[in-house]
Amino acid sequence: MAKTSQLPQKSRLLSLGCLALVSALALTGCGGSKVGSDTAAANTSSCVKTDGDTIKIGFLNSRSGTMAISENTVYAALAMAKDEINAAGGVNGKQLEVVAEDGASEPTIFAEKAQKLISSDCVAAVFGGWTSASRKAMLPVFEGANSLLYYPVQYEGLEASKNIFYTGATTNQQIIPALDYLKEKGVKSLFLVGSDYVFPRTANKEIKAYADANGIEIKGEEYTPLGSTDFATIVNKVKGAKADAVFNTLNGDSNVAFFKEYTNAGLKAATMPVVSVSIAEEEVQGIGAANLKDQLTAWNYYQTLDTPVNKKFVSDFKAKYGADRVTSDPMEAAYTSLYLWKATAEKAKSFAVPDIQAAAGGVSFEAPEGTVTINGDNHHIAKTALIGQIQPDGLIKTIWSSDQAIEPDPFLKTYPWAAGLGG
Amino acid sequence: MDVVVGQLFAGLSQGSILILIALGLALTFGQMGVINMAHGEFIMAGAYTAYVMQGILGDAGISLLIAIPMGFLIGGVMGVILEAVLIRHMYGRPLDTLLVTWGVSLILQQLARDIFGAPNVDVGSPSWLQGSVEVGGVALASARLFILALAIACVAALSAIIRFTSLGRRVRAVVQNRELAETVGISTRRTDRLTFFIGSGLAGVAGVALTLLGSTGPTLGTNYIVDAFLVVVVGGIGQIRGALIAAFVLGLLQSVFQYSTTASMAKVLLLIAIVIFLQVRPQGIFSVRTRSLA
Numbered sequence: 001m002a003k004t005s006q007l008p009q010k011s012r013l014l015s016l017g018c019l020a021l022v023s024a025l026a027l028t029g030c031g032g033s034k035v036g037s038d039t040a041a042a043n044t045s046s047c048v049k050t051d052g053d054t055i056k057i058g059f060l061n062s063r064s065g066t067m068a069i070s071e072n073t074v075y076a077a078l079a080m081a082k083d084e085i086n087a088a089g090g091v092n093g094k095q096l097e098v099v100a101e102d103g104a105s106e107p108t109i110f111a112e113k114a115q116k117l118i119s120s121d122c123v124a125a126v127f128g129g130w131t132s133a134s135r136k137a138m139l140p141v142f143e144g145a146n147s148l149l150y151y152p153v154q155y156e157g158l159e160a161s162k163n164i165f166y167t168g169a170t171t172n173q174q175i176i177p178a179l180d181y182l183k184e185k186g187v188k189s190l191f192l193v194g195s196d197y198v199f200p201r202t203a204n205k206e207i208k209a210y211a212d213a214n215g216i217e218i219k220g221e222e223y224t225p226l227g228s229t230d231f232a233t234i235v236n237k238v239k240g241a242k243a244d245a246v247f248n249t250l251n252g253d254s255n256v257a258f259f260k261e262y263t264n265a266g267l268k269a270a271t272m273p274v275v276s277v278s279i280a281e282e283e284v285q286g287i288g289a290a291n292l293k294d295q296l297t298a299w300n301y302y303q304t305l306d307t308p309v310n311k312k313f314v315s316d317f318k319a320k321y322g323a324d325r326v327t328s329d330p331m332e333a334a335y336t337s338l339y340l341w342k343a344t345a346e347k348a349k350s351f352a353v354p355d356i357q358a359a360a361g362g363v364s365f366e367a368p369e370g371t372v373t374i375n376g377d378n379h380h381i382a383k384t385a386l387i388g389q390i391q392p393d394g395l396i397k398t399i400w401s402s403d404q405a406i407e408p409d410p411f412l413k414t415y416p417w418a419a420g421l422g423g
Numbered sequence: 424m425d426v427v428v429g430q431l432f433a434g435l436s437q438g439s440i441l442i443l444i445a446l447g448l449a450l451t452f453g454q455m456g457v458i459n460m461a462h463g464e465f466i467m468a469g470a471y472t473a474y475v476m477q478g479i480l481g482d483a484g485i486s487l488l489i490a491i492p493m494g495f496l497i498g499g500v501m502g503v504i505l506e507a508v509l510i511r512h513m514y515g516r517p518l519d520t521l522l523v524t525w526g527v528s529l530i531l532q533q534l535a536r537d538i539f540g541a542p543n544v545d546v547g548s549p550s551w552l553q554g555s556v557e558v559g560g561v562a563l564a565s566a567r568l569f570i571l572a573l574a575i576a577c578v579a580a581l582s583a584i585i586r587f588t589s590l591g592r593r594v595r596a597v598v599q600n601r602e603l604a605e606t607v608g609i610s611t612r613r614t615d616r617l618t619f620f621i622g623s624g625l626a627g628v629a630g631v632a633l634t635l636l637g638s639t640g641p642t643l644g645t646n647y648i649v650d651a652f653l654v655v656v657v658g659g660i661g662q663i664r665g666a667l668i669a670a671f672v673l674g675l676l677q678s679v680f681q682y683s684t685t686a687s688m689a690k691v692l693l694l695i696a697i698v699i700f701l702q703v704r705p706q707g708i709f710s711v712r713t714r715s716l717a
Contacts, residue, residue: 066640069543196687209662224686227646229637232433232567233681233689240426253543255639260548264555264564286545286638290553 015319046096047122049349054097055090057082057341058117060128060138065105066227066252067114070330071130073282074152075100075333078127080320081338090308091342092349099123107137112148115142124351125341127196127334130155131251132198139164146353150341152334154277154299155204157410158421159379162357167337167372170298170380170410171206177385178247178275178298179210181239181400187244189217193234193258194249196223199237203249203277205421206412213417224250229257235265238272246374248276255279259291271296275387280328281396289394299329302396327368336367340374340381370405380408424473428561430678437614438674439574443632444647445654446577446624449666450618451502453655454598457510457619458517463644464531464652465501465623469494469630470639471476471539482684484549486632491573493688494627502623506616514615528644535641553633559693573632577625578667582691584621585663594618657697659707668708 048056059078061071081096086095099121100112110129117123125148129135132155142149142163149164157171179266182190190211194200211218219241222234235258238246250258255278262274275296281303284292303314303326313335317327340363345351346361372381381407382405388396409419413420444466451457473490480486505527513520552569555562585591593614596604605611633643654673658665676696680689701707 065642066543206489222685225690227642228686229646230437230686231563232436232687233678236426236429236433237682239429251639253640256545260566261564264553264562264566266555266557266562277539288545288547367533 003143004240032145046353047119048124048351049122050094050124053094055092055094055351056097056121056123057338058114058121058126058128059098060103060110060113060117060126061100061101062105062130062134063102067103067105067130067287069104069252070282071105071128073129073328073331074130074334076321076325076336077317078338079329080317082336083320084316085338085342089344101196103134104126105131107131107133108409110134111141112136114138115145118142118145118147124148124345125356127144127152127337127341129153129332132202135159135164136198136213148341148353148356149399150334150337152337153207153330154333156199157206157412158202160380160410162379164361164379165337165340165402165410166378166380166410167333167340169383169385171203172409172412172415173300173383173385173406174277174298175203175206176210176400176412176415177406178277178296178387179207179214179216181298181387182245182275183214183216187216189219189241189243189245190251191219191238191241191243191246192221193238193246194223195251195254197226197227197251199251200249204247206418207247209417211420217243224254226251226254228254231258235261235267236256238262239265239267243272246272246274248274249278250276251278254281259287259295263291269296277389280330281326281394282328282331284390284394284396285326289390289392292390293392295300295390296399297388297390297396299386299388299396301327301329301332302386302388302393302398303327303370304397307368307370309366313368329369330339332368334370336369338363341365342371345376372405375408378408378410380410426555426598428559432563432567434675434678436571436674437677438671439571440629440636441632441650441654441674442578442670443570443574443629444626445651445658445666445670446574446581446654446663447498447622447629448651449658449663450581450622450625452530452652453658453660453662453666454594455615455622455652456517456660457512457514458521458524459505459529460648461528463506463628463629463646463648464528464535464624465498465604465644466630466647467531467535467639467641467644468501469498469627470634470643471535471544471630472497472544472627473631474539474544474632478572479547482549483547484551487549487552487635490631491628493578493632494631495624498627498630499620499624502619502626503616504710505623506619510619511615519594519700523627524678527713528648532641532645539641543638544695545638546634548635566703569634570632573628577628578663581621581625582663590614590617606651653697657700662707665707665709 061075062068082096082098103110117126127150129151131152135151138159151164152167154169154174192204196265223405228407273296276300279297314327344356344360344363348355360374374381384405385402386398387400389399391397448462451459472494476486477489507525552566555564593609597611597614654666654670658669677689677693682691
């Protein structure tokens with residue numbers, strides 16, 4: 001009898017052991033964006049070699065993991081720009097030599113690889129990054145080593161590092177115009193859905209401040225862990241809230257599950273449109289155009305833009321990567337970023353970081369989205385905001401655009417309602 | 424009212440997913456005591472089976488129906504190989520098994536990455552599973568109803584095997600007292616292998632079902648393995664009945680927590696609830712009564 005009584009003991013141990021194991025596993029998924037404090041000690045004297053026939057640059061994109069679906073396309077656009085530039089004689093007479101690294105969808109790996117590109121590969125500039133978490137993780141690395149990052153994705157604003165050039169939109173070129181559009185259309189209430197990290201949280205803070213000032217009611221605000229695919233409850237909440245529109249800041253694969261669930265629940269763009277700021281042509285293919293029919297997006301570039309520069313960009317891209325490929329805003333911004341760096345280096349007649357920083361203001365480029373100009377103060381670029389509607393063929397049609405290119409204002413200083421948002 | 428019914432359905436649906444992913448584990452972990460960290464990768468293998476089937480056959484409906492038995496077969500064969508090559512040598516050494524199978528899980532993930540590429544792939548749903556069915560004014564997603572039915576079918580089939588077949592009798596005998604079972608002439612080796620085949624095969628079926636809800640990638644399994652272990656631990660080691668109840672209770676709780684708080688908070692509350700429950704009832708909902716002197 002004495003021995004049989006051990007059984008519950010044993011199973012308790014086993015249960016507790018499993019629980020500990022399970023929680024340890026859960027924790028590994030949430031590795032923070034810690035950046036080694038040794039970055040400050042990194043040598044600030046650059047090791048970039050400028051005496052040869054080539055100049056090294058770094059591409060740092062997630063080629064694996066949850067963000068790979070998006071970042072692989074940015075890599076493709078960067079590679080195309082590099083080939084074009086080399087074919088046309090390079091930059092300052094030097095051919096570009098690319099060192100490509102995989103950020104693996106992990107902010108910590110982005111920071112590590114950025115450090116490697118700067119100090120052991122000695123690249124003149126790095127192009128890449130997608131999630132704000134990856135950018136925030138890389139920022140101290142680039143500032144510590146006084147090197148340059150060209151970041152090609154729209155983001156939440158409230159940042160302006162002299163070591164980063166932001167070639168995607170800041171909020172006043174994307175989110176605020178989208179809200180202006182919704183307000184113009186008579187939207188009185190919004191439901192906010194986003195992934196649980198920097199960009200959606202900050203973007204929603206700004207959206208709430210805007211809503212407050214403009215009499216729009218926020219009916220709900222929901223966040224899911226990055227990569228989450230369980231949207232039954234959230235879609236149920238969205239359905240119950242009966243808001244006029246949904247503002248979607250989900251990132252990556254979660255969009256697939258969210259829109260599948262949204263369509264399955266019988267919700268439609270006609271009655272409750274979803275405005276997305278992270279879904280471009282490339283993502284539409286992965287989610288399936290049928291699930292996204294007539295939904296809205298806010299960007300600064302669409303493949304359907306009717307300009308000669310864009311037509312050439314699209315046809316060159318298809319010729320290089322296949323006729324079924326599409327072009328999207330972050331790809332265009334990445335492509336443009338390499339050309340902006342080239343134009344700046346040629347204006348400065350140098351690859352040195354201080355020379356590039358000094359020469360950057362006013363540098364402009366005929367980009368597929370139209371003429372873009374670098375703002376020398378905050379290192380963002382002036383862009384035109386476009387609201388698009390997703391077509392059955394998966395392309396996006398422009399249905400509204402801002403009157404002119406909007407000057408970047410990452411800290412929203414020119415918007416009275418944004419006072420007190422911090423940053 | 425719509426919301427209550429909708430949430431109830433979301434909870435049931437979540438429960439059906441949990442039981443599908445945990446059912447195989449209830450056999451291999453629950454009955455045999457093997458902590459198999461590669462169980463999630465058998466789920467992933469099932470999901471990729473659905474993807475490959477769709478690539479070969481084209482039609483989403485037929486390929487899904489064929490992918491279910493194929494997923495079972497592929498998951499099962501992978502399980503048997505793992506059992507025969509590694510786990511067999513480690514019975515009674517749970518910590519070693521845990522580490523080795525974790526290693527296997529990492530290897531399998533990388534293998535998937537090498538074969539299918541790092542980006543996730545999309546498996547299309549057949550047209551008859553898109554959209555929803557209206558029940559009393561509430562739209563129930565067809566894909567989720569299908570998974571619910573599949574989960575019920577799997578549980579029913581497994582219970583029938585355990586209860587009525589000679590294999591089931593052997594499995595029960597081995598679980599209750601391995602030495603005694605051996606002395607009456609049951610080949611525990613063969614029983615172990617068959618149990619592992621069925622358990623791993625069920626993981627493959629779960630993988631096929633999961634392609635209907637999200638996208639398929641190398642890390643699909645790791646997203647679900649934690650939940651699968653939770654279900655088995657709460658349900659009680661060695662009991663399918665327990666896992667069944669645990670899956671649906673956890674699914675409903677998660678849906679209630681998620682509705683009243685947020686998605687991240689719901690996970691926290693659920694884990695706290697489980698910790699408290701295991702303090703009160705460490706053996707889980709059910710435990711096997713045995714005369715074993717172990």
